[in-house]
Amino acid sequence: MRKAQTYKWNQMELGTCYYPEHWDSKLWGEDLRRMKENGIFTIRIAEFAWNKFEPQEGVFNFEFFDKFMEIAVDEGMKVILGTPTATPPVWLTEKYPEVLNCRMDGSPFYHGMRRHYNYNSKIYQELSARIVDKMAAHYGAHPAIIGWQIDNELNCEVDEFYSESDTLAFREFLKKKYLSLEKLNTAWGTIVWNQTYNAWEEIYVPRTTIHNSTNPHQTLDYIRFVSESAIAFCKMQSDIIRKYKKADDFITTNGMFGNLDNHKMQDQCLDVYTYDSYPNFAFCLEENPLNSDDLNDRKWSRNLMEVRSICPHFGIMEQQSGANGWNTRMEAPAPKPGQMMLWAMQSIAHGADYVSFFRWRTATVGTEIYWHGILDYDNRDNRKLTEVRQIWERTKAIGEMVGAEYQASVAMLQDYDNTWDSQVDVWHKRLKKQSEKEIFVAFQINHTPMDIFNITDETQWEELAKYSVLIYPHALILNEKKVHTLETYVQNGGILVLGSRTGQKDENGQCVMTPMPGLLASLTGTNVREYTFVGPADKAVTMVWGDKSVDTGVFNDILEVASPDAQVLAVYENNYYSGSSALIERKEGKGKVLHFGGTFTRENTKELMDYTGVLSPYASLIELPESCEIVVRKKDGVEYYIVLNFAAEEQVINLKSSLVDMDTKEEVAGKIMLQAYETRVFC
Template identity: 45%
Template sequence: MKKFNLNEQLMLGVCYYPEQWPEEMWEDDMIRMRETGISLIRVGEFAWSIFEPSEGNYQFKDFDYMLRLAHKHGLKVIIGTPTATPPAWLTEKYPEVLNATIEGHSLHHGLRRHTNYTSTTYHRLSAAITEQLVMHYKDNPAVVGWQLDNEFNCEISEFYSEADHKAFRRWVQQRYGTLEKLNDAWGTTFWSQTYSSWEQIYLPRLVPGGRQPNPHLALDEKRFISDSVIAFAKIQADIIAEHAPHHFITTNGLFGHLDSHRLTKELLDFFSYDSYPQFSTIFSDPAEERPLADRSWSQTLSTVRSISRQFCIMEQQAGAGGWVNKMDMPSPRPGQMRLWSYQSIAHGANLVVYFRWRTATFGQEIYWHGLNDYSNLPNRRLAEAAKVGEEIQQISEALCSTTYQAEVAILRDYHNEWDGEYDVSHGPFGWKSGKEWYKALTRSHIPSDIVYINEETTLAELQRYKLLVYPHPAIMSKSTAQLLEAYVVSGGHIVFGCRSGYKDQRGHCYMLPFPGMLSTLTGVTLEEYTVIKGTRAATTATTIDQQTTLQTVSFNEIIAPFSSTVDVIATYDQEYYEGKHALTRNRFGKGSAWYYGSVFTEQVAQFILQQFEEISSPAPWLELPEEIELAVRGNEAQQYYFILNYSDAPATINVLEPACDLLTSAKLHGQHQLAAYDVLILYKQ
């Protein structure tokens, strides 16, 4: 049997929970799914108590019938292993599987994700239910793939059960080998924290001052959690790969303390993501200038694309969102759900699965609306999904083999992300600067990638891009610094911000002039630095040509060039370092390395971007207002230009050369009014 290939077609799907609805509704649901253009359903990820109502008592009758109906109506099926929601009999009989708070208090049954990943008992029980499901459904003609668990590390991404403390001890023993090496890595001579036996080692616990662990222990904690999740996922993935090699394996998420790149490389056929653009109404910062709102999800989709060039959206927002205790997200306006669907497709999704088919009438998520309302009557969201379904069938052949195209990348890495959760001298800056750079790029209609750099990253992978932005990589290994040097020597350009290059992978500061491992590449050292807070007011810097004033926020570093190849671009205007250097460019080999002694704003990112003549919109034949996003998917044969209007008002675009719209076959030339939340996919013949 041929394995389902994500790259061979575009598909529309929906999450379905037959266990929540009377059996007599199932066939009608599936008939209407097909009428809506839906060809795939995801089921089962929360149904452990249905599959195994008591230990060892496996029941598949209901799902067998549902799968027969799915196959009858031409629906492909993804089954989720149900390990995110163990049944009550399990947690009652085996309380050791439960997670605990940092205070040591056990978390209890009643929501989801209340278990730990390290309990050998939970490993055994999870393996058993997975094997029973796979053996039962491996030859079912409707089933094409498996989703491991559901949203690893959602709700909670820290684990302090007794099983976790024991597993952490084993993990550090394997990592360091000797207590001497562990004590050195964690700098335990500071404040007399030295360990003299392995039994003294725990995950972070409450200490004076609350949650203030040794920072190097805190960094290793995140590495341990990621390894624990991957080990738990591997138990299930190995079972599926052995018994159902003709089925694909994926999982959904993008939550904290998990190396999703390694997870995907080692265990999955492709990665899946759950896209809810109106989470922007929850996480938005009221102090943020010019926020992107739902358009910001394009940056998150770029992160997903760094894991899988083509991926699945396992849950695409299809209505208002909220639990009974938090009604968070308003209903999409007419056109927004379609816009978000194409936002996902533009960034690399070949399978978009709406969450969910029908709004639940009971449980925690009764206000998390699906395509259908409680009444089951036709509504505008269902009609909008049907329009997307019809369009996807039309454009699938053209787009399925294409990938997102970009010449600029924002670099990230897990070491700095995890270290930066606790180290506020660089962590918050990384997220802010990455966002501000993305604003500058997307509003300039320059597509960009997110690239996670690690020990396996090659020079060829970096050379795909003309410009790299690595805002605040405090942790910088010698090998990564040398890789970046080789990239610039070969003709690439890279931009760094403050707090770069001064830590090793343990989180220790190098005994080197800042920016440590990046001094050779940037051609500078730092005289000193200061946080902008309290007695230090916000400052500005002026470019040498006196044409531009830059905002220097949050942190200021005084840059001292030592190489004759360094050009000073801007100097500070205030404080005791007035007239000293704030922004430099080092001509290094065939390329350049820029260093900015502060945290980036959109304005600063836009200024630096404008200094690169070779970096511009890939569609100079389009004049687009800044509220329009331009995304490009293409291959050797053709490029497709997605024009996405996030505004609640029509936008005027100017097509300077004739082009066709893939969605409507209309020919465009000259000015065109793009309706609010509307989409075009243009190509040139």
């Protein structure tokens, strides 16, 4: 069972990221006043300012930020204070080079960028704990502070760590997990290619090899180790801050990045989770927009679904306000008129009750001179600032929606074992990446709100019961605890949809010598006799389902019925396994399970949604074109319908019943024209 979220915003608020150390102090007061005039009443500061607090080792000086905080108090500005451990200062890395992270070949990342440290250096842990303690002791009772941000974007830029400190810590991690080398050698399959270890000192973090191929079972454990290292570093800081902070002040960090169990970090370290949302990445030249995904910036809704799975009522610490780019990489267009509102409302629709724009003013120096803020270099009012004010007016109009729950009757299951296994197994990666993308697209274009749910060994079936349908696309790794939870969910009326490769591996990433779907076989009443990728020279494989021919994706398990109460719903229509089972249903208790032998596409996902009864649940109320997303949040029995137009052209929606437009407070019905990128909220 997940730990309950311990902090929620009681009203919708806007903020921005501000760097007083970048600007003449004469601008500070004027900047804060301009923010307030346009609806911004909270700022995040100091996450990269270690040298301002400790210009020399052991020499602490709070005069600079004390002066700024006095102005913040005078202006009534609320402050989120960041700990500055994402960027250790030069004096630190020069004196203690062991704090530097390293490449896989052991060569260090030198000073000059950011996030160049490793979590496991003992001296870095000590110095980080000391600066956090000094800051928390000094500012913990400060009246302007409402929250604390730990570090900045843990595991951003790089989520792999290969320093000597990491090797030493990895050995201790493995000793605690396996207790003996015999157990480790078995779990890692070290008999292959003479990898058997006879001493703990022979074990290292993954190192450079031919083709950079590594033992997949070792690498899976290494990713788990990286996650635990980041969480321990975060918890060290949150434990310190809790000794000093005011009772109502929250602790957060901003993410979400790889090789990190963000759910566990939220539960163990944080009061609330915040995310950095940059939908404009879809249009970066570096991403080749001429061949971009068909949903472009709309695909950020999938990220926000995952954030919501971590923390249902989250904040946005960095919301796109301008073109993103560095002097060394990333070139992107400016947001078009209306897109700032669209992207802010995209965040709010998916659960954000606090939205902070990055940044107040575009930097005039440094690597991020092209990561544009609300204001440009010239510091003049502009259309982006006007749009911020419009967003403020919108948040006031829909303020009663704060804390409303996102509504979805279907969820896609994920878990970290399978996510991380897909990083070390390219066969798994292709299936997972394609299916999860296509499932999301299918739900979006068919206007079916969905959740992402992270299933763990502690998950109770009651947590899943609010969903009538669960899709577990490719659960290669299974264990008995998760299987028991899923079986109980089905027995109590749930519908579980499984895809190919289910049950192929154990928790070490080793393939099991039992027919797939492995531990779920008794529930599905099926087994897999044979399987194959659909090759580039093959014709697309389809299945006959009723009177329809439906594609089955890039990989096919050839299924067999293994239980008399299992029913074949569809058979493959071509390739050498034509006529073999492709989709089998079995009822269990009050529910049922669908075992699908293929990978998910938008077409077959739509058919599965239709069959299970969750397709387009609001079609009788609102008719929408494919380019529009609908999100529904509910509070105190009232449903709020957020419609987002991601198209650069006008779109027509049709309200089939009268609803209240929350901006105008007027009842509306019938056809309504949405301008390019326009958003509307009804109740």
